[in-house]
Amino acid sequence: MPRLVDAPSNIQVLRASNLLNSLSEEDLLNLAAASSMYHANRGEIVWMRGSDVSFFGIVGVGFVKMLRSTASGQDVTTEVMGPGQIFGLLGAIEGCSCPQTAQAVCNTWLLKIDKQRFLDIYRENVVLKERLLSRTTGRLRTSYDMFARMSTGHVSQRISTILLMLADSYGVDTGTSIDLEIPLTRQDIAEMAGTTVETTIRTLSNWQKRGLISTQHKRISIIDLGEIQNLQH
Amino acid sequence: MPRLVDAPSNIQVLRASNLLNSLSEEDLLNLAAASSMYHANRGEIVWMRGSDVSFFGIVGVGFVKMLRSTASGQDVTTEVMGPGQIFGLLGAIEGCSCPQTAQAVCNTWLLKIDKQRFLDIYRENVVLKERLLSRTTGRLRTSYDMFARMSTGHVSQRISTILLMLADSYGVDTGTSIDLEIPLTRQDIAEMAGTTVETTIRTLSNWQKRGLISTQHKRISIIDLGEIQNLQH
DNA sequence: TCGAGAATATGATTGCCATCATAGAATGAG
DNA sequence: CTCATTCTATGATGGCAATCATATTCTCGA
DSSP: OOOOSOOOOHHHHHHHOTTGGGSOHHHHHHHHHTEEEEEEOTTOEEEOTTOOOSEEEEEEESOEEEEEEOTTSOEEEEEEEOTTOEESHHHHHHTSOOSSEEEESSSEEEEEEEHHHHHHHHHTOHHHHHHHHHHHHHHHHHHHHHHHHHTSSOHHHHHHHHHHHHHHHHEEEOSSOEEEOSOOOHHHHHHHHTSOHHHHHHHHHHHHHTTSEEEETTEEEESOHHHHHHTTO | OOOOSOOOOHHHHHHHOTTGGGSOHHHHHHHHHTEEEEEEOTTOEEEOTTOOOSEEEEEEESOEEEEEEOTTSOEEEEEEEOTTOEESHHHHHHTSOOSSEEEESSSEEEEEEEHHHHHHHHHTOHHHHHHHHHHHHHHHHHHHHHHHHHSSSOHHHHHHHHHHHHHHHHEEEOSSOEEEOSOOOHHHHHHHHTSOHHHHHHHHHHHHHTTSEEEETTEEEESOHHHHHHTTO
């Protein structure tokens, strides 16, 4: 499979992380040396839930989704990580295996960072701890928010919530529309909204006919943001 | 309204918190002096979402639920806090208002702790920061887990998940059954499961007829744990 | 360029669950 | 003890969405 994009450098990816870029130059170089760039093909499982890996990851180029399998076998996506975002770090610090599965949404370059080397730096760095707490608090808040929205309401409300969340994180405002940078299939969106592919397709098709969004394969653009927001009520 | 239970002492409640009990005796007494015991009647709003309060709380006796109102006006309960548990702390540290509403599930004694006094202690205490991160990480994990279970599956699966979660936190194993210590109405459970009262009543009635649970007013006992767990599949 | 496979699309049908309506039971405050 | 109020219970009904089935379109790699 072709690697459409060149690999970024280790240090480049580390600097792009707004959690780690507070580290000293020395620590950054140290970490860069203890890391390895890895290319994951679309759909590739970066790691499986419960497996004990010696690294955590930062997305360099591309996107990784974190998902859980429910008892009934259905996959549910909890988060989508983009460039500069870290995944699997909390498991590394707590010393337990990551409870989620990480899967590449598209062809992705990611930096695998050695847990041990990071922990050596982490243990002595109070600022890093504070930042991490702040980041974790934010995620917790978002999670509760999504939880409240997802556990109630109709499918169209849930899907609109997902679109708006994605637009918030990975949307590019072109003036006439907000384009989502992530190549997501209807299946991907269905897994986030906790519904089926068919229903997702029907919903998005309907919105497209009404001119609220436009889609070209896996690329979605929000045209009528106000109306999408209204759908949440 | 009668106060069925006597108020615990400030220091007693502080010691019951497994986050704060690592503090020095001096700090604990200091905090105790900056706190005030408060009695909330059943249904009373301890604080409203978005309001800026100068304290966070620890449950002494009773239970407090954290809830959010969705755009459609429906309330969703995200967490239930029992004796020794802290709520509103993250908002205090981040310096923003708590994004959730706190409401007493039953007549409850809670300790209101002054934010500022706590922050003075917090800032200098690395161990406390680590513990808080650990606690927050755990909550995040639980939240994602609930999210995955709640955003998919049938109502009976969702309600069984809620019962099991409650049993895990507040269940007392009597040998023949697991009794939930929290007095919850069907409405309360419905708000946690993201469904309606009627459906919750039907589901629980059905389980009671089948001998899986027994209920006496607001008290629920799980009789056939295995079968309730099976319902999740 | 072409073909296999993935992704999107759409119809038909079933069934779960929200909603509305109403009634009975239990609780607790005075 | 009593009554208002809250809580539980249950029926009837309609609609939304899951499921199954089947095309059609689109992508990407050979």
